[in-house]
Amino acid sequence: MPLFYRPTQRVKKTLLGGGAMVVLAALNAPAALSFAQDRYHAYTIGRPAYKARYGSWDRVSIPERFRTNAIHAALLRTGKVLIVAGSGNDEEHFDAGTFDTVLWDPDAGTFKKIGTPEDFFCGGHAALPDGRLLVAGGTARYEVLGDEVRHAGGGMRVKNENPDKPLTLRKGTVFTSPAGAEYVSKFDVTVPKAKRAFEVDYDRSGAMKPWKTRVTASERRVFVEAVEEGPQAVTGKAAQYRIRGLTGKAADNAYGLAERISMDKQDFQGIRAAYEFDPVAEKYVPVAPMKEARWYPTLVGLDDGRVLAVSGLDDVGEILAGGNEIYDPRTKKWSKGPFRYFPTYPALFLTKGGKLFYPGANAGYGPADKGRVPGLWDPEKNTFTEVGGLTDADELETAAALMLPPAQDQKVMVLGGGGVGESGRSTSRTAVADLTKARPVFERGPDLPQGTRYLNSVLMPDDTVFTTGGSRDYRGRGASNILKAQFYDPATGRLTAAADPTVGRNYHSEALLLPDGRVATFGSDSLYGDKANTRLGTFEQRMEVYTPPALHRGNGVRPVIGKGPESVTRGGSASYAVEGSERIATARLMRPSAVTHTTDVEQRSVELGLKRKPGRVTVTVPEDPALVPPGWYMLFLTDTRGTPSVAKWVRVG
Incomplete structure (x- = not known):
């Protein structure tokens, strides 16, 4: 064609x-x-009456040198937005080691390039209690499709039996099979020291025998490729491989083990690297790497401020079997987490009691018959209770999911989604699970205007949910981008139309709430550029900002939060100067977003206790850390007309 x-x-x-x-x-x-x-x-759409009913969209002017492929977007406590591309789904950038991050200041309208030390493309992120952003995982290797594979490849388990020192093998190390075939490692790998244990035994008289030393080899995996092209290096038999360059005792202590090396498609591979982004210094700061390499992981904050890293493709391109791990921001190190399998980028929401709710929404990799069932996961006990009632349960990949406002209601919603992989199926289904019930089940919500994948959904200060974009088909095939937006009102259970965006958004797109109450949208990565699917698509680098109807009413008059504390304890109160305080209807703490691949487990809206007196408003924060995890939040006050204030940043400890 x-x-x-x-x-x-x-x-x-x-x-x-x-x-x-x-x-x-x-x-x-x-x-x-x-x-x-x-x-x-x-x-x-330019008429004031239209804007007051539906809102409006505006394009963001971006100087050419700051235009980038927005794969990830996170709102920082400074009010600036971190836009992370990494290699940006561009293999030429990956090969050249060109990794990109842009910092956008919506208030000043300025942009800044940030030095990017790793390819964070398709990594994970979560806010830390001090306002830093944890970024972990990313890309070690781009996929190679089956018809493009020239060298047999697979995972090599490198063993080290030396209890005295670790083994470091550089990229390019050669492994030789018993038959003489040679394979080259594609990455550096360091294998820890072997574990030494002393065994004590006693004879029949009770006297202790001389100690025996038992050594248990340590191991790490590394991806290897055959030196020669073609299928002659393919093997399906387990074998031990010699490591070139090692001699004598070192050669006896170190070797490779491989069970299968093939010419099959070679998937993306993850990295172990982890960094904290400092929003004040505006730079990435390295921390201890993860034990597992991860590509497409979800990072979710826990009620004690630690972060759980879940799922992802590992260092040889295989989906992790369930080896999750936990980051402690006090020690800057990782520890072993509860073992449970999930597809990549699973949506996980922190709920009361510290449990995590998995609504089944995910993005990307994993078999259709494994890890797809929604349920409540208790990480402490590592138990999982299934939650049923969901229609179109086989169309949850690329679905949107969020904890409905306010978080105290403990209701989680899923919207749209599609079939597994490159399926063309999509659903208009929405559903809500009420987790306060003894046996929660999903109940059907209002249908979206049409089947929708990649829908971006954003919590608003007035307790509505703004949804925008998406596409009917996989990655917008067949020019199926949906130029529609709507609001969902949890109080009425209804959808109402909003102004239509002018830029289509599907795969690799994001949307998040800004401190001024507007919504910014980024990215989109259409597979094709025409309806006939004959022309390759290009990454969408334009940005749009949506101004909701409330900000077009009342001649621009909105509540203003004056002097007051920048920190408050859980269960504590804080008082702020507010002119016209008698008109304040609600107060919300809103956690800033960190979103990618339709997955935003960071955003949540917490209802605050509210007392008014002339010129002042006092708010009270709930005590439950599972409702209000430690960190920085946007404090919004909304008046009786539904108009929100500009947010004030408040730290909850």
């Missing part, structure tokens, strides 16, 4: 013949009609 359109000879002759003017007029009529319709639409 050609990648461009070429007119047929019949069309050429018609255009050049005597009836050319008639044909051209006919061809131009639809364009003229479209132009008139566009002008009328622009007039309609």
Whole structure:
């Protein structure tokens, strides 16, 4: 199929013949009609009455040098947005070691390039109690499709039986099979010292025998490729491999083990690297790496401020079997977490009692029959209680999911989604699970206007949910981007229309709430650039910001939070100067987003106790750390007309 359109000879002759003017007029009529319709639409959406009912969209002006492929977006406690591309799903950037991060200041309208030490493309992120952003995982290798594989490859388990020192093998180390085939490692690998244990035994008289020493080899995996092209290096048999360059005792203590090396498709591979992004210094700070390499992981904050890293593709491109780990921001180190399997980028929400709710929503990799069932996971006991009632349960990949506001209601919603992998199926289903019930089940919500994958959903200060974008088909195939937006109201259970965006968003897109109450949208990575799927797509680098209807009403008058504390304890209160305090209806703490691949487990909205007196408002924070995990939040006050204040940043300890 050609990648461009070429007119047929019949069309050429018609255009050049005597009836050319008639044909051209006919061809131009639809364009003229479209132009008139566009002008009328622009007039309609620009009217104050329209904006006051539906809101409005504005493009963000981005200097060319700061345009990037937004794979991840996170709001920092400074009010700036960290936009992380890494290699940006561009293999040429990966090969060149060109990794990108841009810091956007929505208030000043400025952009800044941030030095990016690793390829964080498709890593994970979560806010830490001090306002830093933990970023972990990313890309070690791009996938190689089956018909492009030239060298047999697979995972090599490197063993070290030396209890006295670790073993470090550099990228390019050669492993030789018993048959003489040679394989080259694609990454550096360090194998810890072997474990030495002393065994004590006694004879029949009770006297202690001389101690015996038992050594248990340590191991790490590394991806290897055959030196020679072709299938001759393929093997499905377990074997021990010699390591070139090691001699004598060192050669006896170290060796490789591989069970299967094939010409199959080679998936993306993850990295172990972890960093904290400092929002004040505006730089990445390295911390201890994870034990497991992870690509497409979810990082979710726990009620004590630690962060759980779950799932991902490992260092040889296989989905992790369930080896999760926990980061402690006080020690800057990782420890072993509860063992449980999830597909990649699972949506996990912290609920009362410290349990994590998995609504089944995920993005990407994993078999269709494993880890797809929703349920409540208790990480302490490592128990999992299934939650049923969900229709279209086989269409949860690329679904949106969120904890509905306020968090005290303990309701989690899923919206849309599609079939596993490159399926063209999508669903309009929404559903809500009430976790306060003894036996929670999903109950059907209102249908979306059409089947939708990659829908971005954002919690708003007035307790509504703003949803926008998505596509009907996988990665927008068939020009299926959905230029629609809507609000969901948990109080009424209804969807209402919002102004239509002008930029389509599907895979690799994000949306998040800004401190001024607007919503910013980024990214999109369409597979194709035309309806016939004959032209490759390009990454969408334009940004749009949505202004909700409330900010178009009342001549721009909105509550203003004046002087007051920047920190408050759980169970404690804080008082703020507020002019017109008698008109304040609600107070919310809103945790800033860290979103990628339709997955945003960070955002939550917490209802605060509210007392008013002339010129002042006093708010009270709930005591439960599972409702209000430690960290920085946006404090929004909303008046009786539904108009929110600009947020004040408050730290909850």
